[in-house]
Amino acid sequence: MSFDTKILKVNPETVVFKIGEDLPTITDPDTERNLQIAANELKNTSNVVGFPTETVYGLGGSALNDESVKSIYRAKNRPADNPLIVHVSSIDQLKRKLLPKDYIIPSIYSSLLEKMWPGPLTILLPVHEDSILSKLVTAGQDTFAVRLPSHPIARALIALSDTPIAAPSANSSTRPSPTLASHVYHDLNTKIPYILDGGSCNVGLESTVVDGLSHPPMLLRPGGISLEEIRRVGGPEWVNIILAKKVAGKNEAVRTPGMKYRHYSPSAPVILFLNCSDGEVAINNYIKKRDIADCKFALLRTRSFIPAKEISKTIIAERELGTTGGEISRNLFKMLREVDELGVDLIFVEGVDEIDEGLAIMNRLSKAAFETIIKSD
Structure with a gap:
């Protein structure tokens, strides 16, 4: 399917999440209208949209819809055994949409989430038997990766659609990740209907991914939060965190993006x-x-x-x-x-x-x- 890709301007400074409220207050009418256009696309179709996060621009589709997830892989030309990170707008949404009733997030994550969510930290959680999460998100594995982004446009898009969003970087597979809307347009023009342009990303590298379900805990992918900060903030259980190997084997299943295949490469060597x-x-x-x-x-x-x-x-x-x-x-x-x-x-x-x-x-x-x-x- 070919699209007339449209870039929709949004102003992050006009989007505010007040304490205790799940939906944002948006003071700019154009920003609110364009966010609603993108949110409706995610809710009502299997199409995907480009949007800014604090790390890099993401390519978002419903994490609950197999066809939306297929659209992500298709637009990026991404290998299907490379799992995706799920983005939520709040811990409440994570619990309502993706976790069983009365499930308690493992305490090993408590200090990290208190200090680093919203932010560029991704954690691993188990996929439960009755989960409505698309198996394509996890590449059929028994854990899923999830984060709560701090970028107001990303959070607003997820909150307005009330849909957990699976979102890798919004670039062609193997290319450098995008930190501007123009990068997304360069790679994905005609492949997606909308790109929300919220300016440049202030971190510039993807999120840090940690696995607190393993013993000792593991750093699966370094990113926007340093290993030193994880050790400092996480508490005693994270002092002995170990690093996963940088590149997984050809036939090895991986629990997070960035551990397999060529990545981040421009055309010139x-x-x-x-x-x-x-x-x-x-x-x-x-x-x-x-x-x-x-x-x-x-x-x-x-x-x-x-x-x-x-x-x-x-x-x-x-x-x-x-x-x-x-x-x-x-x-x-x-x-x-x-x-x-x-x-x-x-x-x-x-x-x-x-x-x-x-x-x-x-x-x-x-x-x-x-x-x-x-x-x-």
């Missing part, structure tokens, strides 16, 4: 440099040894690399990702897309240490990279 001082020797050796001096290159640098003009005249595009973890997270996907659209042949990226936000940044970069250079030749 990404060459990732680690511990390469100011970059000059490492990049010039790379170009010389591969005899590719006639190619066009882009450089994304962080904390140590010198400016592109001081490294090589063949670097035609340069972006500063930032020096703090937050800056680099916000800029990474956006700038990968920017330089890729310039038609470069290779994208050189300076890596960072895997501490605090760096763990999530390097998780994405290592999966995007065609090749990794660990030190100067």
Whole structure:
């Protein structure tokens, strides 16, 4: 099915959730109208819509409707064994729609949810026998991943439709995740009916996914909340949290997105440099040894690399990702897309240490990279 994809402007600053109220107060008529259009699409059809979250733009469809979930996989060209995260607008909605009556969320999550919901944290819960959750969301597994986003547009869309929304990133599968509505349009134009444009995402990387059902608990995917923060806020049970392996085997079932298949990659191959001082020797050796001096290159640098003009005249595009973890997270996907659209042949990226936000940044970069250079030749 082909759509005349429409971008609907919404203003996050005009949407407020008051304490104790499930529905938002929306002061801008255009924002309210456009949110209702998207909510009605989710309630009354099996189509899906693009919408902003604090992490990246999501591609949302009803998590209770097999046909809606199929629409997500179809629009993204996503492998069907790659599970989806469910988004809810409140803990009350989670309990009403997805959990059995009188079910108590495991206490291991209590401190995390108190401090980090709404926010970029996803937890695993068991799928119960009478669950109305689509089995396509979980790829047939016995757990589901769920989060409560803090972005007012995301929460409002879910609340107005009163529908838990399955939502991966709103991009073509394997591409860098979208942090602007224009990124969604670039990848999914004609494939979805609506994109809610709420501006740029302020986190820039997907949510952190934790499994408190396993012993010890496990970090399945690093993201918008750091491992250090999970340990600090989660309490004694999270001090010994372990990291899942970065990439699952070809035939291995996974409980969360991001553990399987190629991810986050622009069209031009990404060459990732680690511990390469100011970059000059490492990049010039790379170009010389591969005899590719006639190619066009882009450089994304962080904390140590010198400016592109001081490294090589063949670097035609340069972006500063930032020096703090937050800056680099916000800029990474956006700038990968920017330089890729310039038609470069290779994208050189300076890596960072895997501490605090760096763990999530390097998780994405290592999966995007065609090749990794660990030190100067």
